Amino acid sequence: MFDVIIAGCGPAGAVLAAELRLHDVRVLVLEKDAEQAPSFVRVVSLHARSLELMAMRGLLDRLLARGRQRPVGGSFAGIPKPTPQGLDSDFDTLLGIRQPDVNQVLEDHAVALGAEVRRGRAVTGVSQDQDGVTVEVAGGERLRARYLVACDGARSTVRKLLGVGFPGEPSRHDTLMGEMEVGVPQEDIAAGVAEARRTHRMFQLGPSGEGRYRVVVPCAEVSENRSATLDDFRRELRAVAGTDFGVHSPRWLSRFGDATRLLEHYREGRVLFAGDAAHIHPPAGGQGLNLGVQDAVNLGWKLAGQVRGWAPESLLGTYHRERRPVAAAVLDNTRAQVHLMSGGPGARAVLGLVTELMDLNEVNRLLIEKIAALDVRYDFGEGHDLLGRRLRDVALTGGRLYDRMRGGRGLVLDRTGRLRADGWSGRVDLVADPGAALDVPAVLLRPDGHVAWAGDRQDDLDEHLARWFGAQG
DSSP states (O other), X not given: OEEEEXXXXXXXXXXXXXXXXXXXXXXXXXXXXXXXXXXXSOEEEEOHHHHHHHXXXXXXXXXXXXXXXXXXXXXXXXXXXXXXXXXXXXXXXXXXXXXXXHHHHHHHHHXXXXXXXXXXXXXXXXXXXXXXXXXXXXXXXXXXXXXXXXXXXXXXXXXXXXXXXXXXXXXOOEEEEEEEEOOSOHHHHHHHHHHHTTTOXXXXXXXXXXXXXXXXXXXXXXXXXXXXXXXXXXXXXXXXXXXXXXXXXXXXXXXXEOOEEEOSOXXXXXXXXXXXXXXXXXXXXXXXXXXXXXXXXXXXXXXXXXXXXXXOTTTTHHHHHHHHHHHHHHHHHHHHHHHHTSOOHHHHHHHHHHHHHTTSHHHHHHHHHHHTTTTOBOOOOSOXXXXXXXXXXXXXXXXXXXXXXXXXXXXXXXXXXXXXXXXXXXXXXXXXXXXXXXXSSXXXXXXXXXXXXXXXXXXXXXXXXXXXXXXXX
């Protein structure tokens, strides 16, 4: 019997598996695809908050080596603005990287920590009782675990098997995305792209390397199940740009819609949901993968605490209470971006106003911090202004804060030298450093880097240690 079975080995599932293994939880990941997608499949973006989390777990250098950093400015609705000044992060870029490369790095990390990944194993049945969950796999194999986490994407099989509703708005517009060669001169491409973007701001056609071009074009038809074809691209390119640019020899083609859906509850008994299985939204701003990874880091230590027996009774419930409002905010900002890029007269008027407002650094920074998830503040009650916020990678006397968080435990960063966390050994580390670049005497950080307490009194610290990490033991 496993402690946790995870359905899906995309970024959310792989990160969750690794987070659980940091706490010696027995984890099995079931992935329906027998192999990783080819390495040339589409480029995704890792935003500042995700890069921070990767730095906390020692994965950043591996990802940077496979991707290309780009300015974060312009990531809101494609409005061409510079990177705002004063971002509360050391990462003022985003990382463009092939999604299979992200998947491979994260899966390798989980396996190295001891997670078991079984590929070509589609989930076909789920049932649960008061003691655990039974998962049936194609071929009739039955597996048992204390908990199941569905990280199996927008069309989540687990969600459908349990009959969990997925309320929201169906797709109204499709977009085609692919990588292919073109058959016209560069000057004709530039002229065609400039003309098309006058009325279709989502339209893109630009070089992606090796003589190929990345194409993003709105599609007049809506289809949740039909795959994209090269003829689809030719037809829509002619409709939008007046020419199909002689596209040929596609490397990959895809179709996505602008459906917006959000689970009412992230937990159904002993089954939890993360990533696209819990929320879907248009790809504006490239936030989807990031949102799922951040779900996984929020959930991992809490579920581990439940399995290991030290979690306070209410801890696992904070996953839903914290992450669902974050997803709802992402759904709203993508709705706004899609409207701005829709090309209608009203949208163009609002776009002009927003573009002008973004000349103000505060407005530009506010919108970019939404995209990068730097604005997230969980409601932990009244307290210091840092409470509930993520803490940036501050300098320590002998290094950096995030390097001390690789074990996935909580951390007390104490500038006073007087605080203790002895009763929570194995769950919380103590770093006493009077030279830490911190504006308060001490902070308690959760494993996801959010500030759970700030102050200098031992009794207050003990109270918050118990709230988040259980009784002394």
